[in-house]
Amino acid sequence: MPPGVPEQLPGSLRGVLEPLVADAGFELDDLEVRAAGRKHTVKVVVDVPETAEQTSVPLDAIARLSRSAAAELDRHEHLIAGSYTLEVTSPGVDRPLTRPLHWRRAHLRLAKVSLTSGETVEVRVGTAGEDSVTVVEAGAKKPEPRELAYADVTRAVVQVEFKAPPAAEVEALGAGNGEGQ
Numbered sequence: 001m002p003p004g005v006p007e008q009l010p011g012s013l014r015g016v017l018e019p020l021v022a023d024a025g026f027e028l029d030d031l032e033v034r035a036a037g038r039k040h041t042v043k044v045v046v047d048v049p050e051t052a053e054q055t056s057v058p059l060d061a062i063a064r065l066s067r068s069a070a071a072e073l074d075r076h077e078h079l080i081a082g083s084y085t086l087e088v089t090s091p092g093v094d095r096p097l098t099r100p101l102h103w104r105r106a107h108l109r110l111a112k113v114s115l116t117s118g119e120t121v122e123v124r125v126g127t128a129g130e131d132s133v134t135v136v137e138a139g140a141k142k143p144e145p146r147e148l149a150y151a152d153v154t155r156a157v158v159q160v161e162f163k164a165p166p167a168a169e170v171e172a173l174g175a176g177n178g179e180g181q
Contacts, residue, residue, distance in 0.1 A: 009033050012079050013042060020072050021046050024065055026057060029091055038082030044069055047091055050101045057090035097156040103128035108175055110138055110159040116152050123148070124165060126173035136172045143172035 014031050021028045021044070030045040046065060048054050066088040073079075073086065097103050097111060106125045113135075114120045124143070126134035131150060136143035143166075 009079065013073075016072055016076050016079070017044060017069055020068055021065065024061065024068070025049075025052070026061070026065070040080050040082065040084040041087065042073070042080070042084050043087040043089070045089055045091055045095075050104075055105060062088055062090060093158055093160060095157075097153075097158065100128050100130055100133075100150070103133045103150075103156075106158050108165055108170060108173065110161050110165070111135075111156050112159055113148070113153055114155040116154055122159065124169040124173060126175070134173060136169050138169065139166075140169075143169045145172055145174075 010031055010033050013033065014028065017031065018028045024046075025048075026046040027049050028044065029047040030043075032041075032043040032045075034041045034043075044065075046057055046062070048057060066086065069088055070086050073084070095102070097106055103125060107128070109125050110122060111125050112120065112122055122138040123135035124138050126136065126145060128134075132147045133150070134145050135148045136145055
């Protein structure tokens with residue numbers, strides 16, 4: 001917990017904001033509270049539910065959620081002592097892959113993965129299941145698909161690429177002509 005932030009504050013704020021986010025058709029992905037003196041920053045990260053057809057949160061929805069969240073926090077001003085800055089955002093490309101949903105959305109993307117063994121690997125992400133994801137080693141001459149258990153991952157982040165993925169990696173993952181990119 002960051003210094004100056006009461007331990008129960010994030011949970012209390014989550015209880016206030018989560019229903020509001022759900023009513024807007026999204027899910028509360030993360031809630032972070034930081035303090036600098038008596039001033040707080042409340043960062044609310046929202047995402048589309050796994051069942052949604054869309055894959056990102058539109059900017060106009062972020063703006064509406066920001067206004068709604070500010071009004072709701074004003075009604076619960078007793079929770080945050082002093083002034084606060086509210087940030088409502090959607091997950092960025094640098095969001096760690098922590099849930100099967102994140103891995104599914106990263107299909108055919110390049111990811112840097114730190115493993116529980118201490119090793120760090122770059123992989124191309126394939127089909128993601130509930131307990132593991134199919135990957136191929138990035139840059140391998142003959143990419144071979146393998147299962148990577150989420151339990152073996154300590155951190156995974158999508159890497160930004162400025163070109164299409166190598167055809168051999170895409171084919172090894174059974175995705176054909178680069179579809180899903």
